Amino acid sequence: MLNFLLRRLATLVPTLLLVSILIFGLQQLLPGDPAIALAGEDRDPNVVAFLRAKFHLDEPLPVRYWYWLSGVLHGDLGDSVRIQKPVSELIAEKLPVTLQLAAMAILIALVIGITAGVVSAVKKDTWLDYAANVFALWGLSTPNFWLGILLILLFAVRLGWLPASGYVSPFEDLKANLAAMIMPAFVLGNAFAAVLMRHTRSAMLQVLSSDYVRTARAKGLDERVVILKHALRNALIPVITLGALGLGELLGGAVLTEQVFTIPGFGKLIVDAVFNRDYSVVQGVVLFTATVYITLNLIADLAYFLVNPRLRH
Amino acid sequence: MAAVVFEELQVAPRRRAWRRLVRRGGAMFGLAVVALFVLIALAAPWLAPQDPVATSWSAVRAAPSAAHPFGADELGRDVLSRIIWGARASLLAGVVSVSISLALGVPIGMLAGYIGRWVDALISRLTDAMLACPFLILAIALAAFLGPSLTNAMIAIGISATPIFIRLTRAQVLSAKAEDYVEAARALGNPHWRIALRHILPNIVAPLIVQATLAIAAAVIAEASLSFLGLGQQPPAPSWGSMLNTARNYVDQAPWMAIWPGLSIFLLVLSFNLLGDGLRDALDPRHK
Numbered sequence: 001m002l003n004f005l006l007r008r009l010a011t012l013v014p015t016l017l018l019v020s021i022l023i024f025g026l027q028q029l030l031p032g033d034p035a036i037a038l039a040g041e042d043r044d045p046n047v048v049a050f051l052r053a054k055f056h057l058d059e060p061l062p063v064r065y066w067y068w069l070s071g072v073l074h075g076d077l078g079d080s081v082r083i084q085k086p087v088s089e090l091i092a093e094k095l096p097v098t099l100q101l102a103a104m105a106i107l108i109a110l111v112i113g114i115t116a117g118v119v120s121a122v123k124k125d126t127w128l129d130y131a132a133n134v135f136a137l138w139g140l141s142t143p144n145f146w147l148g149i150l151l152i153l154l155f156a157v158r159l160g161w162l163p164a165s166g167y168v169s170p171f172e173d174l175k176a177n178l179a180a181m182i183m184p185a186f187v188l189g190n191a192f193a194a195v196l197m198r199h200t201r202s203a204m205l206q207v208l209s210s211d212y213v214r215t216a217r218a219k220g221l222d223e224r225v226v227i228l229k230h231a232l233r234n235a236l237i238p239v240i241t242l243g244a245l246g247l248g249e250l251l252g253g254a255v256l257t258e259q260v261f262t263i264p265g266f267g268k269l270i271v272d273a274v275f276n277r278d279y280s281v282v283q284g285v286v287l288f289t290a291t292v293y294i295t296l297n298l299i300a301d302l303a304y305f306l307v308n309p310r311l312r313h
Numbered sequence: 314m315a316a317v318v319f320e321e322l323q324v325a326p327r328r329r330a331w332r333r334l335v336r337r338g339g340a341m342f343g344l345a346v347v348a349l350f351v352l353i354a355l356a357a358p359w360l361a362p363q364d365p366v367a368t369s370w371s372a373v374r375a376a377p378s379a380a381h382p383f384g385a386d387e388l389g390r391d392v393l394s395r396i397i398w399g400a401r402a403s404l405l406a407g408v409v410s411v412s413i414s415l416a417l418g419v420p421i422g423m424l425a426g427y428i429g430r431w432v433d434a435l436i437s438r439l440t441d442a443m444l445a446c447p448f449l450i451l452a453i454a455l456a457a458f459l460g461p462s463l464t465n466a467m468i469a470i471g472i473s474a475t476p477i478f479i480r481l482t483r484a485q486v487l488s489a490k491a492e493d494y495v496e497a498a499r500a501l502g503n504p505h506w507r508i509a510l511r512h513i514l515p516n517i518v519a520p521l522i523v524q525a526t527l528a529i530a531a532a533v534i535a536e537a538s539l540s541f542l543g544l545g546q547q548p549p550a551p552s553w554g555s556m557l558n559t560a561r562n563y564v565d566q567a568p569w570m571a572i573w574p575g576l577s578i579f580l581l582v583l584s585f586n587l588l589g590d591g592l593r594d595a596l597d598p599r600h601k
Contacts, residue, residue, distance in 0.1 A: 011441075018442030029458040141583035143534050145541050146575030149561055157565045164564075252449025256538055260561065270450070271542055274457040286454045290446045
């Protein structure tokens with residue numbers, strides 16, 4: 001166990017280093033002088049000179065990377081040119097909003113995805129199975145920003161039940177917060193639910209045909225107990241790992257969802273930064289997202305170990 | 314029964330795969346819709362009833378009618394004509410970006426799988442690093458630094474999807490390398506490049522085709538997403554994603570502006586997904 005943990009952690013470091021090189025390298029894609037590009041539209045010569053000094057632009061590339069990396073390791077992701085604030089502060093500000101959105105979306109996806117997956121596996125080749133598969137295909141093929149617009153049209157414009165956009169902090173007004181977040185969370189969770197449904201279905205099918213499930217049934221156990229206690233608990237083990245890989249898409253989807261519903265999370269932060277040519281913010285958000293994604297997958301691997309008694313020994 | 318099996322074995326594997334594909338309703342539906350969209354994209358100049366960029370103040374946000382079957386947008390442009398021309402951007406983005414991923418991913422994956430050792434270690438770590446950045450976020454970052462345009466969006470999507478093809482190719486080459494026919498080719502004294510290109514490559518094409526088809530579906534959504542964010546096709550040129558971006562602001566007055574482009578993306582992506590799923594079942598009988 002400890003061995004596995006250490007080995008897993010050891011691969012994390014080179015991966016993160018390479019990620020940082022890739023993200024630092026993005027700057028090299030900027031046409032022309034990066035100081036001028038980074039200075040935004042005004043191209044104030046003072047700002048350009050300041051940036052040239054700050055990013056050590058007169059030094060060779062590896063030296064510049066070293067300066068940048070040591071900053072990052074000290075929590076300094078650079079400053080936003082537009083808002084005049086440290087990037088790390090901006091991320092910390094926007095993160096809780098995205099976290100709430102993602103948590104709600106994951107909850108919705110787990111409930112819908114796993115239920116649909118179990119039902120379709122148990123009722124294989126019936127209309128329920130067929131319906132669940134259609135749902136999965138729909139979830140995987142619908143652009144979530146379109147689904148968002150359709151839901152706004154139905155629930156905000158036509159029915160008037162929910163606000164079309166706007167964000168309220170849960171500490172100010174929890175009810176208004178949930179009303180504003182439920183549609184975006186559903187939109188974001190929809191595609192993830194489809195992924196989870198497919199994984200749960202195939203894992204359940206495999207488990208249901210195994211010997212111990214046949215034994216449980218032969219013992220005369222209630223079918224519900226067999227499915228929920230015996231089959232599902234084992235079927236969910238691979239779903240943890242595969243589900244964690246799907247979180248990357250969830251993070252990407254959050255950018256679009258936040259844009260549709262004008263939610264001030266870090267998806268909106270990266271999009272605004274792109275248009276303000278606030279490149280340090282873009283780099284900071286990508287680096288942060290990658291770190292989060294890698295960490296989540298590491299946690300999933302550990303969870304896989306913990307819930308699977310066969311691997312513990 | 315025996316006669317049927319015999320007949321099955323007589324026909325070439327490619328024909329057998331095609332027969333299995335034809336039997337799958339979903340895959341055939343997907344193929345038909347993709348073919349239809351390709352035709353629409355190619356024949357756009359003749360099919361579109363109006364100029365997709367011609368504005369008309371008298372038709373601003375006009376509801377669907379005989380003159381504008383799908384309605385008109387906020388500048389009075391015909392939505393149907395923009396949908397038809399938009400098929401070009403979507404299909405082009407899907408095909409070009411996946412071609413970029415294939416052109417980069419297959420040779421790099423083959424190098425990693427065939428040579429092994431430090432080359433493999435280096436390529437694999439780089440692939441891990443790219444996969445650590447969520448696909449869409451990497452594509453947004455690349456498109457942001459390259460500058461907003463359809464071409465750059467295609468490059469960004471293509472590069473972001475490359476690691477998947479590197480991984481797949483590498484894994485396939487590794488398992489093909491252990492096969493007897495590769496051993497035989499080596500024993501006959503074939504040079505490495507010949508073994509890789511003439512013996513291994515043709516045998517790993519099937520999973521690559523399946524992955525490429527599914528990747529086109531993902532690339533079409535990614536292009537629509539980038540255009541929706543303003544990082545893809547630039548106005549006034551029509552693209553389904555950017556049409557949805559403007560439609561968002563008029564959803565209460567002109568819902569048709571949002572319905573048609575979204576439905577088009579959905580149909581095209583669904584069709585590529587169905588075709589990809591069908592191809593996987595047809596080309597790899599062991600699966601399922």
